[in-house]
Amino acid sequence: MARILVIDDNDTMREGMAVTLKKAGHEVLAFRSGADGVTAYKAKGADLVVTDLKMDGMDGLAVVSALKAHDPLAVVVLVTAFGDIETAVDAMRRGAYDFITKPFSPDVLRAKADSALELARTRSQVRKLEARNDALASDAADKVGRSLIGDSEPMAKLAAQVARAAQADATVLVLGESGTGKELVARMLHDLSPRKNGPFISTHCAALAETLLESELFGHERGAFTGAVKRKLGRFELADGGTIFLDELGEISHATQTKLLRVLQEREIQRVGGEDTVKVDVRVVCATHRDLKAEVAAGRFREDLYYRLAVVPLHLPALRERPEDIGLLARHFVQKHAGRINPKVKGLTPEALGALSRYAWPGNVRELENSIEQALVFADGTALSEKDLPAFLQSAQAQAANTAGALPIPHGDRPLPDILEDLERQLIERAYEKAKRVKTETARLLGIKTSALYYKLEKYGFIQKGEAAPLEP
Numbered sequence: 376m377a378r379i380l381v382i383d384d385n386d387t388m389r390e391g392m393a394v395t396l397k398k399a400g401h402e403v404l405a406f407r408s409g410a411d412g413v414t415a416y417k418a419k420g421a422d423l424v425v426t427d428l429k430m431d432g433m434d435g436l437a438v439v440s441a442l443k444a445h446d447p448l449a450v451v452v453l454v455t456a457f458g459d460i461e462t463a464v465d466a467m468r469r470g471a472y473d474f475i476t477k478p479f480s481p482d483v484l485r486a487k488a489d490s491a492l493e494l495a496r497t498r499s500q501v502r503k504l505e506a507r508n509d510a511l512a513s514d515a516a517d518k519v520g521r522s523l524i525g526d527s528e529p530m531a532k533l534a535a536q537v538a539r540a541a542q543a544d545a546t547v548l549v550l551g552e553s554g555t556g557k558e559l560v561a562r563m564l565h566d567l568s569p570r571k572n573g574p575f576i577s578t579h580c581a582a583l584a585e586t587l588l589e590s591e592l593f594g595h596e597r598g599a600f601t602g603a604v605k606r607k608l609g610r611f612e613l614a615d616g617g618t619i620f621l622d623e624l625g626e627i628s629h630a631t632q633t634k635l636l637r638v639l640q641e642r643e644i645q646r647v648g649g650e651d652t653v654k655v656d657v658r659v660v661c662a663t664h665r666d667l668k669a670e671v672a673a674g675r676f677r678e679d680l681y682y683r684l685a686v687v688p689l690h691l692p693a694l695r696e697r698p699e700d701i702g703l704l705a706r707h708f709v710q711k712h713a714g715r716i717n718p719k720v721k722g723l724t725p726e727a728l729g730a731l732s733r734y735a736w737p738g739n740v741r742e743l744e745n746s747i748e749q750a751l752v753f754a755d756g757t758a759l760s761e762k763d764l765p766a767f768l769q770s771a772q773a774q775a776a777n778t779a780g781a782l783p784i785p786h787g788d789r790p791l792p793d794i795l796e797d798l799e800r801q802l803i804e805r806a807y808e809k810a811k812r813v814k815t816e817t818a819r820l821l822g823i824k825t826s827a828l829y830y831k832l833e834k835y836g837f838i839q840k841g842e843a844a845p846l847e848p
């Protein structure tokens with residue numbers, strides 16, 4: 376028997392739903408307003424909340440947001456009118472589990488409630504584990520805090536969620552824009568889990584063609600296809616006893632989705648071209664920058680697979696949603712990279728921090744890290760200053776003062792390749808001077824091979840043709 380809250384301001388609808396769910400053997404509490412329903416949830420919790428969308432006062436969307444803010448694992452099903460699909464999809468983005476379109480039969484309501492309650496049961500196991508492992512979890516939270524930089528509110532919440540999720544063996548879906556730290560979180564989920572001494576196997580699903588991906592994940596038998604000269608173990612078998620990280624899995628084909636669903640349900644795999652099934656003990660962590668719920672709504676991603684993967688969803692905030700972390704991250708990256716690139720640099724000037732804080736960071740933490748690395752290459756002092764930063768981060772003032780770093784302005788018929796060459800020549804010249812004309816050092820600063828540097832130095836006339844040809848590094 377589950378505890379279900381039903382919220383609807385229409386008396387007939389509310390009572391009808393309550394009766395149906397009670398008949399199915401559940402404990403049902405019904406509420407006429409969203410606010411009352413949310414208050415009841417906060418006071419005593421529930422396994423499932425079924426709420427109408429259009430209500431006076433607090434509407435269904437607001438109910439979803441309020442419940443999710445209070446309890447990220449809350450399971451909510453939304454009741455919508457025909458033609459309200461867009462709002463329903465919006466609600467799913469906010470974390471609703473599913474929606475039911477009016478009019479519907481009692482059977483439909485029962486079926487939707489059953490599948491939502493199945494998820495609720497897995498989540499309640501996660502919660503129980505969380506409670507039992509509190510001491511472990513607080514230790515883990517400490518560790519997360521040290522490697523996941525940021526003390527903004529969204530990051531503090533995330534750190535706590537990561538620490539807890541790591542303790543449970545549940546499948547985790549890591550969502551977030553590019554560069555927000557999805558892979559970092561996936562590694563942490565493994566490192567802080569009881570499986571930490573087992574393997575962590577990472578697979579970039581979008582990088583491989585469909586047939587390759589299948590044999591990569593599940594392995595193949597000898598002779599399974601042309602070129603399969605011997606048996607090969609797949610990533611799932613390699614990850615046995617540990618964690619498999621499926622990165623960018625928003626892109627996988629329907630056929631692979633079906634196979635993946637089977638692994639998650641049966642915990643066994645079949646090698647490509649093989650008959651035998653092989654048991655695997657693997658914890659699955661997935662990530663995608665896509666909006667998977669929208670992919671489900673568009674019919675490109677299997678709904679049942681989505682729910683298997685999203686037992687514990689973790690949303691990584693974009694950097695622009697937590698600008699207060701920029702300074703902390705920037706200092707962290709200076710410390711992380713200065714030793715290798717430019718050991719004299721110990722920090723950043725307030726102007727540089729200001730410039731970093733004004734930018735929106737569409738590439739998120741990765742873009743910030745790259746910008747700091749670039750700036751370290753050219754910094755002269757002990758602190759990174761605004762003029763060391765990539766040009767797109769500098770204010771007009773700093774750019775004017777920094778003629779060497781200023782971008783040549785395209786004018787008239789000057790083609791782009793010309794401008795890029797110009798820029799390349801300037802960058803190489805600056806690095807060459809900075810490295811006191813030591814070529815291996817210049818190449819290291821620029822992050823290119825010494826042989827490539829020789830070619831470019833020659834091309835731009837900094838050295839004579841044929842001058843001491845380098846050995847491959």
Ligand SMILES: Nc1ncnc2c1ncn2[C@@H]1O[C@H](COP(=O)(O)OP(=O)(O)OP(=O)(O)O)[C@@H](O)[C@H]1O
Pocket residue numbers: 522523524525551552553554555556557558559560664740741744
């Ligand atoms: N909160 C953070 N604290 C410290 N470093 C971070 C944080 N978030 C991200 N990074 C660093 O930023 C870089 C990008 O992170 P990561 O590769 O995990 O992002 P991603 O979400 O997987 O990106 P993509 O979608 O581009 O693959 C990594 O070097 C990572 O260590």
Ligand SMILES: [Mg+2]
Pocket residue numbers: 557558622
């Ligand atoms: Mg990644």
